[in-house]
Amino acid sequence: MSSSQTREGTCLCEANKFTVKGDPMSYFVCHCSNCKKQAGSAFTACVVFKDENIDLTGSQNMGQFADSKTKSGSTMIRHFCNKCGSTMLARPDQNHLPNNWIVPASLIEGHEAWTPQKEFFSENKCAFVKDLEIISTDKA
Numbered sequence: 001m002s003s004s005q006t007r008e009g010t011c012l013c014e015a016n017k018f019t020v021k022g023d024p025m026s027y028f029v030c031h032c033s034n035c036k037k038q039a040g041s042a043f044t045a046c047v048v049f050k051d052e053n054i055d056l057t058g059s060q061n062m063g064q065f066a067d068s069k070t071k072s073g074s075t076m077i078r079h080f081c082n083k084c085g086s087t088m089l090a091r092p093d094q095n096h097l098p099n100n101w102i103v104p105a106s107l108i109e110g111h112e113a114w115t116p117q118k119e120f121f122s123e124n125k126c127a128f129v130k131d132l133e134i135i136s137t138d139k140a
């Protein structure tokens with residue numbers, strides 16, 4: 001069950017701040033090449049929050065890129081900090097996953113306690129990255 005705890009998220013330079021309410025809808029790791037390129041990392045670890053549980057009032061310094069060459073075929077609007085370049089929120093195609101934001105977990109305080117439940121595009125996984133140990137997160 002989601003708690004009603006509010007957590008703050010920021011980019012590296014803190015020019016963008018936001019808050020999320022409760023626990024994420026889901027937490028996943030993505031190995032697709034687009035996520036890897038944007039994040040400059042071997043994979044991304046992202047959480048999903050519904051629109052009503054995220055306050056982006058303090059995030060007015062984001063640029064965006066419409067990524068249409070995705071493996072799923074739907075366009076993803078990828079945001080980044082205009083000042084420090086941190087990878088920020090992504091907006092999925094509204095026909096595909098409406099009214100949700102995808103947020104890199106690492107932007108959010110306290111994310112270390114969360115465990116991803118799924119992996120996407122494992123066929124693109126870097127050779128040195130092992131399978132996730134999926135632990136049930138049903139522990140209230």
Ligand SMILES: [Zn+2]
Nearest residue numbers: 011013081084
């Ligand atoms: Zn920044």
Ligand SMILES: [Zn+2]
Nearest residue numbers: 030031032035
């Ligand atoms: Zn991806």
